[in-house]
Every structure is written in C-alpha cells, then in structure tokens.
Amino acid sequence: MAFVTLNPGTLLAPVPAAMISCAAEGVSPNIITLAWVGTICSDPPLCSISVRKERYSHDIIEKSGEFVINLCGKAQMPAVDLCGVKSGRDTDKFKLCGLEPVKAEGMTWAPAISGAPVYLACKVKDMMELGSHDMFTGEIVSVGVDEGLLDESGRIDYEKAQLIAYNHGAYYELGRALGFFGYSVAAPDVLERRMKQLNGK
Amino acid sequence: MAFVTLNPGTLLAPVPAAMISCAAEGVSPNIITLAWVGTICSDPPLCSISVRKERYSHDIIEKSGEFVINLCGKAQMPAVDLCGVKSGRDTDKFKLCGLEPVKAEGMTWAPAISGAPVYLACKVKDMMELGSHDMFTGEIVSVGVDEGLLDESGRIDYEKAQLIAYNHGAYYELGRALGFFGYSVAAPDVLERRMKQLNGK
Numbered sequence: 001m002a003f004v005t006l007n008p009g010t011l012l013a014p015v016p017a018a019m020i021s022c023a024a025e026g027v028s029p030n031i032i033t034l035a036w037v038g039t040i041c042s043d044p045p046l047c048s049i050s051v052r053k054e055r056y057s058h059d060i061i062e063k064s065g066e067f068v069i070n071l072c073g074k075a076q077m078p079a080v081d082l083c084g085v086k087s088g089r090d091t092d093k094f095k096l097c098g099l100e101p102v103k104a105e106g107m108t109w110a111p112a113i114s115g116a117p118v119y120l121a122c123k124v125k126d127m128m129e130l131g132s133h134d135m136f137t138g139e140i141v142s143v144g145v146d147e148g149l150l151d152e153s154g155r156i157d158y159e160k161a162q163l164i165a166y167n168h169g170a171y172y173e174l175g176r177a178l179g180f181f182g183y184s185v186a187a188p189d190v191l192e193r194r195m196k197q198l199n200g201k
Numbered sequence: 202m203a204f205v206t207l208n209p210g211t212l213l214a215p216v217p218a219a220m221i222s223c224a225a226e227g228v229s230p231n232i233i234t235l236a237w238v239g240t241i242c243s244d245p246p247l248c249s250i251s252v253r254k255e256r257y258s259h260d261i262i263e264k265s266g267e268f269v270i271n272l273c274g275k276a277q278m279p280a281v282d283l284c285g286v287k288s289g290r291d292t293d294k295f296k297l298c299g300l301e302p303v304k305a306e307g308m309t310w311a312p313a314i315s316g317a318p319v320y321l322a323c324k325v326k327d328m329m330e331l332g333s334h335d336m337f338t339g340e341i342v343s344v345g346v347d348e349g350l351l352d353e354s355g356r357i358d359y360e361k362a363q364l365i366a367y368n369h370g371a372y373y374e375l376g377r378a379l380g381f382f383g384y385s386v387a388a389p390d391v392l393e394r395r396m397k398q399l400n401g402k
Contacts, residue, residue: 003347004347005306005344006344006346011319013359014365015240016215036239037213040251041237042332042333044209045211046331048239050242081383105206130241133241142206143207145205147202147204148202158214167359171379173379176373180370181282181285181286181370182286185286185287
C-alpha cells in the first residue's frame with residue numbers, strides 16, 4: 001500500500017456525537033450537538049468541548065461556567081441531528097425534540113437531558129481561543145446513569161445503551177465487540193470468558 | 202426513567218482508538234495507542250492527545266514536537282491493543298506488530314504506520330499539564346490516505362476503512378449508518394439517496 005497525501009483536515013474518526021446541555025441565569029436550557037468532544041485527563045477527570053464563538057450555546061456556557069455532556073444512543077436519534085442543525089436562538093430545542101431538562105448533580109444551571117443513557121456534568125476550568133472554535137475544558141463533577149442500564153450487580157450495561165459514533169459526516173451504531181483492553185495479552189480462558197460477556201452470549 | 206448518580210469518571214464514549222506514532226533525533230520510532238484523542242478546532246485543524254508523563258512516548262513527542270495520529274481499522278487489530286499495553290522502553294513495537302514506519306508528509310521525525318487507513322501528521326502547538334495526563338495540542342499539517350480507500354472519483358471510501366471505536370474498555374466495529382449530518386431536515390429524495398449510499402446499497 002501507499003499513502004496519498006491530502007490537504008490538512010479534521011479527519012479524526014470515529015468521534016462521539018454528544019448532546020451538550022447548558023443554561024444560565026435568565027437563559028432557558030439549550031442543547032447543542034458536538035463531535036469535537038474528548039476526554040483529556042483521567043485524574044482529575046476532564047473533558048474538552050469545542051464550540052464556535054457564534055453558536056448560541058457558546059455564551060451560555062461562558063456565562064454559567066457549566067455544561068453537561070449527554071452520551072447519545074439510538075433512542076436519541078434524530079434529536080442528536082436536529083440539535084446540531086437548529087439554533088437555540090430561534091427554537092426551544094428541548095420542546096422541538098420532545099426532551100426534558102432534568103437536574104444534573106452538582107450543576108447550578110446546566111440540566112441533563114432526560115432519557116440520555118449517561119450524563120457527565122462539567123464545571124468549566126478554562127477556555128482557549130483556537131481559531132474557528134473555542135475549547136472549553138471541564139472537570140467532570142458528577143456522572144448520571146439511566147437506572148434502566150444498571151444490571152443486577154450495579155454495573156452499567158453499555159450494550160443496552162446502544163451508543164452512536166460520528167464518522168466523517170454520518171452517525172453509526174456500534175457493531176460487534178472486537179476485543180477488550182489487554183485482550184492481545186490475555187490468558188485463553190480470560191479471553192474466552194470476556195469475549196462472550198462483551199458480545200452478550 | 203431516572204438518573205442514578207455515580208462518582209465522577211471518564212465515561213465519555215465512544216472515542217477513537219488511535220495509534221500515535223512518534224520518533225525523535227536518536228530515538229527509534231515508537232507507537233502508543235490512545236483513546237484520549239479528539240478534534241478541538243476546524244480552522245486551523247487541531248487535535249489533542251493526552252499522554253501520561255511516565256509513558257515512553259511522552260518525552261519523544263515533547264522532544265521532537267511532532268506526532269502522527271493513525272486511524273485504526275479492523276485490519277490493525279490486535280496491534281492497536283498491543284501498542285496500548287506494551288512499553289516502547291523494552292519493545293520495538295513496530296517489529297512486534299509487524300508494522301513499518303513510513304514517511305509522513307511534513308514531519309521531520311514522526312513516521313506514519315504503513316497499512317493505517319488514514320494518518321494525520323501533527324506539529325505540537327502546546328502542552329498543558331492537567332494532572333495524570335499532559336495534553337498535547339497539535340496542528341494537522343498533512344493527511345495521508347491509503348490509496349486503496351480512494352474511489353473512482355477520488356473520495357475516501359470510509360466503509361472500506363472499517364474504523365474501530367473504543368467504548369468503555371472494549372474495541373467495537375462500526376455497524377449500520379443511522380443518518381448523515383442534517384438528515385433530520387433533509388428532503389425525502391436526498392434522504393433516500395444518501396442513506397442508500399451510506400449503507401453501500
């Protein structure tokens with residue numbers, strides 16, 4: 001094989017498609033769907049979200065110093081898409097999508113989105129102006145999980161969440177599990193047991 | 202439904218599972234697999250990668266000011282996993298995984314990984330100490346695509362790349378396309394045509 005060189009571009013994939021919810025004093029709750037989202041530190045647990053200055057949510061997040069990252073599953077489509085193409089300036093996106101803002105632990109203003117499989121409530125630590133986008137880094141101060149996703153032992157059943165990924169302009173479901181972290185050096189019995197678990201057999 | 206509150210944790214998902222290649226003057230090429238990777242700006246195109254200080258690749262990237270993000274497909278398993286669990290201090294990971302370092306356009310030291318579907322060659326702009334991890338932000342200065350992934354019209358056929366996602370400790374293939382950006386407001390004929398394209402029908 002050989003590589004063909006292309007112009008620089010944001011081709012990292014797959015990335016999350018997350019609905020970010022926010023609100024501020026005197027500002028109703030809003031949602032913006034973002035793919036420029038990532039984990040940037042494990043301890044303390046930090047995430048980054050990048051938002052264009054001209055987006056309605058930008059100033060809300062800057063004002064309140066809070067945002068909530070809502071992971072999205074198949075059940076959240078097409079709200080995920082609608083909240084990426086519509087602006088909160090002229091639409092109540094919660095109403096438009098039939099979603100409800102609910103209390104996110106540790107947040108004063110920003111709500112979580114009812115029905116999301118998992119939310120990560122973040123306090124803004126820093127904002128960096130990078131060009132087209134400003135990057136907000138946020139410390140995850142609480143995590144909420146849909147109680148229906150917890151199994152008998154209190155663990156999160158991620159298969160049930162049916163999370164979606166964003167891959168070069170399109171949303172995809174996750175398919176088969178190919179391995180777990182460390183599977184390439186796992187003992188044969190561990191490998192067999194864990195792979196069966198992962199693929200729900 | 203109701204949310205159950207859990208302790209803060211890095212539960213963002215799915216995220217990329219990318220092999221990051223690096224090298225420096227007097228230091229042989231190395232690979233580290235990372236999931237704490239994201240796009241943080243469109244213009245200029247910027248990515249972030251977060252690396253623990255104690256990882257062998259950390260100092261190499263700091264020294265050379267370069268890294269290459271290699272997207273990974275099913276064909277790159279189990280190298281993806283091996284390069285996440287082994288250290289380059291005591292292993293030549295290219296040799297271990299049967300991979301070859303190849304020229305990445307615009308890089309002086311950091312190679313791309315032969316066989317990767319897509320690489321993003323990055324020059325370090327900044328390093329931020331966040332706690333367990335340091336975040337390197339990098340400007341994408343060139344992109345390389347496996348020539349076998351280009352269709353007749355020169356577009357990248359992402360279906361063929363079979364990219365993998367990392368979801369709470371496990372690697373997953375991407376499944377069915379659920380929609381494209383803007384599908385929720387697309388005209389019926391556009392919707393039908395594009396969905397057929399996406400699912401390769």
